[in-house]
Amino acid sequence: MKKITTLAISFALCGFLTACGGGDNASAKSDDMKKDMAMDNGPTMAEKDDDIIATVNGKPVLGINFKAYVKQRKLGRPEADKISDARMLDEYINFELALQDAEKNNLQDKASVKQEIKNQRRTTLVNAAFNNFTTQNPLTEAEMKKDYEARMSELTLTEYNLRHILLTNGDDATTVVKALNKGGDFLALVEQYSTGPSSKDKGLLGWQSEFDLLPEFRAPVSQLKKGEYARTPIKTRFGWHIVYLNDKRVSPPPAYEEVKDRVRTVLQRQQVEKYFLQLRTTAEIKITDFEANIPAIPEHQGVNIKQYSNN
Numbered sequence: 001m002k003k004i005t006t007l008a009i010s011f012a013l014c015g016f017l018t019a020c021g022g023g024d025n026a027s028a029k030s031d032d033m034k035k036d037m038a039m040d041n042g043p044t045m046a047e048k049d050d051d052i053i054a055t056v057n058g059k060p061v062l063g064i065n066f067k068a069y070v071k072q073r074k075l076g077r078p079e080a081d082k083i084s085d086a087r088m089l090d091e092y093i094n095f096e097l098a099l100q101d102a103e104k105n106n107l108q109d110k111a112s113v114k115q116e117i118k119n120q121r122r123t124t125l126v127n128a129a130f131n132n133f134t135t136q137n138p139l140t141e142a143e144m145k146k147d148y149e150a151r152m153s154e155l156t157l158t159e160y161n162l163r164h165i166l167l168t169n170g171d172d173a174t175t176v177v178k179a180l181n182k183g184g185d186f187l188a189l190v191e192q193y194s195t196g197p198s199s200k201d202k203g204l205l206g207w208q209s210e211f212d213l214l215p216e217f218r219a220p221v222s223q224l225k226k227g228e229y230a231r232t233p234i235k236t237r238f239g240w241h242i243v244y245l246n247d248k249r250v251s252p253p254p255a256y257e258e259v260k261d262r263v264r265t266v267l268q269r270q271q272v273e274k275y276f277l278q279l280r281t282t283a284e285i286k287i288t289d290f291e292a293n294i295p296a297i298p299e300h301q302g303v304n305i306k307q308y309s310n311n
Contacts, residue, residue, distance in 0.1 A: 073091070139267055161205075228245055
């Protein structure tokens with residue numbers, strides 16, 4: 001039997017598990033579904049004392065079920081907070097009417113509906129299984145801070161304040177470099193030769209982080225000291241550039257509290273990987289169709305700065 005011991009992150013995340021965004025939400029959705037299902041069979045022993053806020057064709061609408069509906073309705077939808085309770089109740093009554101109509105027409109006996117109910121049950125159980133895993137393996141504040149501190153060097157950026165002279169051909173660029181090498185004034189040469197919008201501002205490009213720089217700029221600019229220009233013109237899709245470094249500074253990493261939520265998201269994704277990998281290492285899996293076309297699944301490569309940044 002063929003064993004698959006690695007995990008595709010894209011399979012594990014969000015498309016398959018609604019719990020990816022966090023165990024609490026998954027638990028809430030699971031609980032809400034259970035509460036809504038309780039509506040089908042009338043009040044349970046635990047619900048008999050709950051307020052009946054309406055009746056629909058003689059069937060009671062319990063406050064506990066309505067609250068569960070409102071919670072699910074608002075989940076991930078900030079605009080739903082602006083909807084009044086009265087309108088929510090009106091929506092829920094429509095929900096109950098449609099449910100009663102479905103039962104009256106025995107839609108629950110249709111094969112497609114039965115399959116959908118089975119799918120919903122599977123999703124609920126998968127969410128419960130993952131939530132159980134995260135409960136037993138909680139993500140602690142200490143782990144999050146440790147991960148953040150381990151990546152401090154990645155989060156510390158160098159920023160450059162640049163000017164450039166932009167030219168349309170290599171010959172003109174060579175002419176300007178020769179003039180600079182003879183002691184020519186950079187700003188005067190910008191006015192004389194540079195093209196493009198920045199020429200109106202004496203070639204100023206302003207502050208840019210190393211990630212914001214054009215790829216062709218990164219190596220030459222990193223070698224410059226304040227007040228120096230790149231003696232070899234740099235060719236990009238915009239033309240030929242002669243780059244001058246006004247200033248350079250180190251931008252400190254964002255404070256832990258600023259990126260805490262993103263750190264949590266990254267580590268939660270790793271939890272998903274860990275959970276499925278743990279299950280797969282002890283499972284026997286045989287794919288009977290398209291086995292020859294199974295894509296290679298890369299091992300986890302860690303987290304880079306882009307996963308912490310807003311870009």
